[in-house]
Amino acid sequence: MIHGYYSRWIARSTVGGAFGLANWPLINDLNLPNPQVRGPSIFYPPIVLDETNPNNLAVGTDRINLDTSQGTGGFPDANEISLPGVTGTNDRISALNYVNSNLIYAATVNGRVFRCDRAGGAWTVRVLHAAPLPNRWIWDVAPLPADVNTVVVVMAGYGVPGGHVWQGVVPAAGAATWTAISGTAPSAVPDVSCSAFQIDPLDGNTIYVGTDIGVFRTIDGGVTWTNFSEGLPNVAIYDIKLHESGRLLRAGTHGRGMWERRLDMLAMPDVQVFVRDHMLHAGRVAPVNGIASPYAEPLQGVAVGDQLFAW
Amino acid sequence: MPEGSPPAYQTSLVGDVDYVFFESKLGHRNPQRGVVNRVYVQVHNRGIQDAQNVVVKLLSADATAGAPNLPPDFWTAFPGDPAGGLWTSIGAAQIIPVIKPTEPAILEWDWTPPMSIAQHSCLLVVIDNAADPIPPANKGFDIWALANAERHIGWKNVHVVNAVLGATFWTPLRFFGTADRLYSIRFSATTARGWQLGLLLPRVMPAGFTLRGMVRTQLSNPQRESLRRAVGDGIERLDTEALYQVRQPGRGGAIDRIVMGQEGITAMLMLAAPSTANRSGTLSVVQELDGRDLMGGSTYVLNVMRG
Numbered sequence: 001m002i003h004g005y006y007s008r009w010i011a012r013s014t015v016g017g018a019f020g021l022a023n024w025p026l027i028n029d030l031n032l033p034n035p036q037v038r039g040p041s042i043f044y045p046p047i048v049l050d051e052t053n054p055n056n057l058a059v060g061t062d063r064i065n066l067d068t069s070q071g072t073g074g075f076p077d078a079n080e081i082s083l084p085g086v087t088g089t090n091d092r093i094s095a096l097n098y099v100n101s102n103l104i105y106a107a108t109v110n111g112r113v114f115r116c117d118r119a120g121g122a123w124t125v126r127v128l129h130a131a132p133l134p135n136r137w138i139w140d141v142a143p144l145p146a147d148v149n150t151v152v153v154v155m156a157g158y159g160v161p162g163g164h165v166w167q168g169v170v171p172a173a174g175a176a177t178w179t180a181i182s183g184t185a186p187s188a189v190p191d192v193s194c195s196a197f198q199i200d201p202l203d204g205n206t207i208y209v210g211t212d213i214g215v216f217r218t219i220d221g222g223v224t225w226t227n228f229s230e231g232l233p234n235v236a237i238y239d240i241k242l243h244e245s246g247r248l249l250r251a252g253t254h255g256r257g258m259w260e261r262r263l264d265m266l267a268m269p270d271v272q273v274f275v276r277d278h279m280l281h282a283g284r285v286a287p288v289n290g291i292a293s294p295y296a297e298p299l300q301g302v303a304v305g306d307q308l309f310a311w
Numbered sequence: 312m313p314e315g316s317p318p319a320y321q322t323s324l325v326g327d328v329d330y331v332f333f334e335s336k337l338g339h340r341n342p343q344r345g346v347v348n349r350v351y352v353q354v355h356n357r358g359i360q361d362a363q364n365v366v367v368k369l370l371s372a373d374a375t376a377g378a379p380n381l382p383p384d385f386w387t388a389f390p391g392d393p394a395g396g397l398w399t400s401i402g403a404a405q406i407i408p409v410i411k412p413t414e415p416a417i418l419e420w421d422w423t424p425p426m427s428i429a430q431h432s433c434l435l436v437v438i439d440n441a442a443d444p445i446p447p448a449n450k451g452f453d454i455w456a457l458a459n460a461e462r463h464i465g466w467k468n469v470h471v472v473n474a475v476l477g478a479t480f481w482t483p484l485r486f487f488g489t490a491d492r493l494y495s496i497r498f499s500a501t502t503a504r505g506w507q508l509g510l511l512l513p514r515v516m517p518a519g520f521t522l523r524g525m526v527r528t529q530l531s532n533p534q535r536e537s538l539r540r541a542v543g544d545g546i547e548r549l550d551t552e553a554l555y556q557v558r559q560p561g562r563g564g565a566i567d568r569i570v571m572g573q574e575g576i577t578a579m580l581m582l583a584a585p586s587t588a589n590r591s592g593t594l595s596v597v598q599e600l601d602g603r604d605l606m607g608g609s610t611y612v613l614n615v616m617r618g
Contacts, residue, residue, distance in 0.1 A: 231359055271358040271442035273365055273410065274462035283357050283462040289605050290499075290597070299338035300469075301593045301612035303502040309595055309610060310458045311433070311468035 002027075002057065002071065004047050008037045010059065012071055016295025016304045027071030028059070036075040037065045040088040042109060046096040053101050060093030062086050064106060064116065081123045083114050095141040099148055107138035107153055115151075115170060128168055130175035134160050139195045144204040151176065154194035154209055164194040165209060165222060181207075181222025189216050189225050196240045198249070200263075210237030210251055231268070232259055246284060278308040318343050325351075325419035333417050339612055341471045342424045342432065350401065350420045352436050352465070356410040358443070365440045366390045368404040369420050372397050373429040374468060376485050377607060381452040389437070398435065430482065431609070433468040455607060471612045474584035479534050481541040484510070484580045484609065486598050488571020494606075495599040496578075498525075500563035503592030503613040505585030509556035510566070510578050510596075511538070511549045517570040524564030528554050538579065549579060556581075560594075582613060589615045 001017040003024060004010050011024035028037040039061030049070075050056030059065040059075070063086070066079035085091070086108055095107040104116040104123075113128040128151070137156040144150045149170045157164075163182020170176045182189045192212040200206035205221040214229030215237055232251065239252040247264040262268060262284075274283030279297050293306045302308070321337050322328050328337070333353055342348045350369060356362040368390045372379055382396025390404035407416045424432070435454065439445055445463045458466040474480050488494060498508055509528070530538065530551055539546050557564040580596060597608030 268359045269357075269443065270360040271356060271362040271440060272462075273354060273356050273358075273362050273438055273440050273443050275352065275354050275367075275436050275438050275465040277458060277465050277467075281462075283355060286459050286462075289459070299336070301339070301471075301591055301614065303592055305500070306502065306593050307499045307595055309597070309605075309608060310455075311466045311608070311610060 002047055004044060006043055008035055008041055008045065010037065010047060010071060018296055037061065039063045040092060042092050042094055046093060048096045048098045050098040050101055056098065056101060058096055058098050058104060060096045060106060062088030062092050064104060081116050081125060083125060084127060086112065095138050097142045099143055103148060105141045105143065105151055107141040109137045111135040111138060113141065113153060113168065128170060128176040130178065132162060133166055133178040134162060136160050140197050142199060145199055145201045146204055152197065152199065154197045156193040158191055164189055167222065183222060183225040187224035195238050198240045198242045200242060201244050208240055208249060210240040212236040215240065215251055277310050280308055318346050318348060320349055325417060328417045330415045330417060339469050339471050344424050344428055345426045346423060348422045348424065350422050350434065352418045353415050354407060354410055354438055355415040356412050358412055362410040362440055362442060365407040365410055365438055366404055367407060367418055368437045369401040370398040370435045371401055371432055374431045374433040375429045375483065377487060378433050378454040380454060385452065386450045433466065436465040438463045469610050469612060471614065472582055473614045473616050475616050476584055477586040479537040479581060479583040481538050482580050484578045484596060485575060486571050486578065487575040488573065490573050493568045493601055494571055495565050495567045496569060497565040497597050497599055498557050498563050499595040501560050501592045501594040503594060504561050504590050505588040506560055506613055507556060507583035508560055508594065509554045509581040511551065511554055512578050513576050514548055514550045520569040521567045522555065523567055524558055524562055525555050525566060526558050528556050530554050542579065582611065584615050591615060
């Protein structure tokens, strides 16, 4: 697990994220004279793993800092990707998506969007932002699951022209062609800060957006949006992820915990009781025998990687 | 494996056991014969409404020869006690009035296992609720199938081995078979490094099995003496000339292509604590059919104590 405290303090746990500083050695220590992750960052800089190779790690500051061994390799300077026009004083990276080992999308607090392609061991950067994409803080960026050349971004702020959700079609060269997909009132994403989104891997027309007032969903590619906050407290959603195999949508809130919703049923069951067979049996599906424990449970003598069975 | 008498309870009353305590403080222990043990069961509710009047029933059984099936009248008698069978109810079924979606409930049973209870015993918990009942189609009698298919069922079959440095612990392991099928006995990789893990097979065994990550060795004299103390004259039924030992416990090992026969076999598992290091961990010994399908097994929590 990779964890950012704030700024460029970044730690890595190989024991399933167990509590204790000893379990979280720093992979970037700002107390050192020359921190390995360089460049000024936002308070919580984006830290992402390569979706196709979890050894590759990227940290966004005023540049993209890359490491090929989960941050233990020292983020060699030669691996950095500079973004044209982003100096640290005028702009910083606020969203990253490490789509695969040869493709990264990056976006900034001032509404800039970049595409980084790797070929022959070198990265090339292309500017994607262009009118009418508003000049606002971009909190999240991701391509459509079936089309890496169509990218979606969500923005913070109020009174954003066109709304907070935008889609860009990326041509072979040059900037993207941007279209607002925030919907039209009364079926629009409300004019509040949007902090995260998740596109359904099974259907690129279904997008979940986490906003300051809950989760909103479109199932028609952004033409219409509806509130999807059933059961959620009245709280800002700061991150949202979809557990693909379990069809579970999970939302991280601003101080009111983590919430989840099953997507494989129209309504959540009123009551669903279960008794745990072991630490990974969460009562959703049959407990799987012999799965490896991803974290330690010392009182049960279970270490990371131990096999767990139904008994 | 008794821990002493009187037992040292981990908590005084069930009212003191909230779910945070349960998950962060309570550890597995073995039942102690002839004295009061406390069995705790945690029940969760993943729904969006409170669960009302959740029935929880707890049973135990001798698992020396494997966990037995439920008796034929188990489900018709539930939550009462079936008329026969090899499972014994522990106390009466309890009812949890309310389980909130965000807060699991903890129940406790006081259980005094008889002095005659087998060393290898297992516990079964069955929960049911009118708003989320066990589907009738799932109300079978095979424990293995139930535990794998039903989230209303919990099967606890963990053996805690507390061994002083350098001590050797022996425990019987029963394996099952049918004629003309080949099986594997697999030792999981374990973090309990420094332990010696081995298996003694019966004196009469069909040849032809192969070793993977294991090595054939001979019992040392102290090991032979500890085995004799553990099984007495039963040592004559074992092939004490061949101890099949896991070469590297951190990687695990297996005996493949082994024939169990119609009657199955009873082997002796050797768990020898290291003499210097103090490394705990879990070990699972599982039986697989054709090296593929999991048939069952046992999990051991290996703890080293200073003598």
